[in-house]
Amino acid sequence: MYMESVITVGALARQVSTLLGEYFSRVWVKGEISNFTRAASGHWYFTIKDDQAAVKAVMFRGRASMVSFTPVVGEKVELLAAASLYEPRGDFQLQVEAMRRAGVGNLHEAFLQRKQKLQDEGLFDPERKKAIPSMPRKLGVITSLGAAALRDVLTAVERRLPHVEVIIYPALVQGDAAAASLCKALETAVQRNEVDTLLLVRGGGSLEDLWCFNDEALARLIAAAPIPIISGVGHETDFTIADFVADLRAPTPTAAAELAGHSQAQCLQQLQGLLSALQHRQGRILERAWLRLDRTRAGLISPEQKLRQQQQRLEALQHRLQQRVHTQLEAHRWRITKLHKQLQQATPEVEWQQRLLATLENRLVQHMPAELKRQQQRVTALQQTLQALSPMHVLERGYAIVRNEAGQIVKNALDLSNKEQLDIQLAQGSLQAEVKQTRVLF
Known part of the structure; x- marks a missing residue:
């Protein structure tokens, strides 16, 4: 079971x-x-x-x-x-x-596609981003006049940069018309060209609330703007297309204001450091100047002592000059003596050379007829040998030289073919013949 x-x-x-x-x-x-x-x-x-x-x-x-x-x-x-x-x-x-x-899923997909497109075009490249001025004179803020982000920015600027003037370019930051409003505000800021840095800010919200900051036209305007732009949109975890294309991204609007330049306290501290360094450097320069002055004073001498030193130097130079002249004269005397000896040794003995020349001339005259006769006999012997080896001499005895159509000398009858034209050279003249039959003698 x-x-x-x-x-x-x-x-x-x-x-x-x-x-x-x-x-x-x-x-x-x-x-x-x-x-x-x-x-x-x-x-x-x-x-x-x-x-x-x-x-x-x-x-x-x-x-x-x-x-x-x-x-x-x-x-x-x-x-x-x-x-x-x-x-x-x-x-x-x-x-x-x-x-x-x-519905956020569709928006997120659209966000990723737009982000990838602009990234491929190079709008996010770090090389194209502009440096943020560390000491601006005027700051521009693009946001809504009623936004809490504006109050946060103004509070941070008042606390850190009270000496900096703030110019607001109002714009909508939420809704269907927000993207166009932001573009218009940015165009106005660029056209007026009155600020050193622009802050593009808005408080936190959902993806739909922040969607206007993902607008492609706004991204291209940010990339093309000649004024450095800091984006401070949403909270630290929020990211928009404007954040990626801006020259600097801040996690919040307050942080954007803090990144817009060195605080007044920092500037004063830096200035105090520069003044201290300047004073220290001036003190070092004065110390070195006094040291050089003391050394110069120690090196000063009286005119009488200076003349005495010059007189001693002049006497030393005169002594060196006399020694050098004496040395050069001795060297010239030795060279002249040497050349004189060489000249005496190189002088030819004319009479002895003439007697030697006469002796050689007599010997040449005595030996010339015998040498000439010997050379003539040698030429005659060579002529006889040449005549004996000449092919023409052989032809005189009844022989002939046979050549084929290519002009080559024929030595074997088997190298010829019937009706082949031959050129036959005799002792007196030449003739042409045609091969009718070939025979071989064994």
């Missing part, structure tokens, strides 16, 4: 939990919030539902603290979650890792 295997409820729950973890470890789920509860521990417990189903969800405090809004019942959201099973009760639930308002 076949026995089916039986497992415990706990084993079944563990297997189901394992399967859920394997197949639904990270999945985006869209639905409506209901039964939302924030526990004292900071964890969020709620239900995500739609028209067809409802699933319990939990978002632990660490993850929940990273969400930029607090969800309310009835709000549609998108969750990045892992499906799991709470084994003690057998409840199916979602462990949420991230949450965003519904």
Whole structure:
């Protein structure tokens, strides 16, 4: 009889939990919030539902603290979650890792595509970013007149840079018309060209709230602006296209104002340091000048002593000159003596040379006829040898020289073919013949 295997409820729950973890470890789920509860521990417990189903969800405090809004019942959201099973009760639930308002996913995808496009064009390259002046005279602020970010910036400027004038270029920072308004404010600031640095600021918000700072036209205006621009949009975790293309990104509007230049205290401290260094350097210069003056005074001598030194130097030079003249005269005398001896040795003995020449001439005259006769006999012998070896001399004895059509001398009858033309040279003249038959003598 076949026995089916039986497992415990706990084993079944563990297997189901394992399967859920394997197949639904990270999945985006869209639905409506209901039964939302924030526990004292900071964890969020709620239900995500739609028209067809409802699933319990939990978002632990660490993850929940990273969400930029607090969800309310009835709000549609998108969750990045892992499906799991709470084994003690057998409840199916979602462990949420991230949450965003519904529709933000499309905006985020559009943000990534636009960011990649502008990055490929080089608008984010560090090489094209301008340096921020450390001591500006005027700061420009592009934001809404009623924004809390403006108050934060003005407070920071008053505290750190009270000597710097602030010019505000009003613009909308949220809504459908915000992007065009920001572009117009930036164009106005560039056209007026009255500030050293521009601050583009806004407080925190959702991705939809900050969407105007992701506008492509605004990004291109920021990149082309000749004035250095600091962006301070949202909180530290918020990033927009304007942050990437600006010359400097600040995590908050207040930080943007703080990065716009050295504070007054820093400037005074730096100035005091420069004054101290200047005083120290001046003291060192004076010390070196006094030292040179003392050394110069110590080196001064009276005119009488100077003349005495010059007289001693002149006498020494005269003595050296006399010694040198004497040395050169001795050297010239020795050279003249040497040349005189060489001249005497090189003088020829004319009479002896004439007697030797007469003797050689007599010997030449005596030997010339005999040598001439010997050379004539040698020429005659060579002529006879040449005549004996001449081919023409052989031809005189009845022989002939046979050449083929190529002008080569024929030595073997087998090298010829019938009807081949031959050139035959005799002792007296030549003739042409044609081969009719060849024979070989063995």
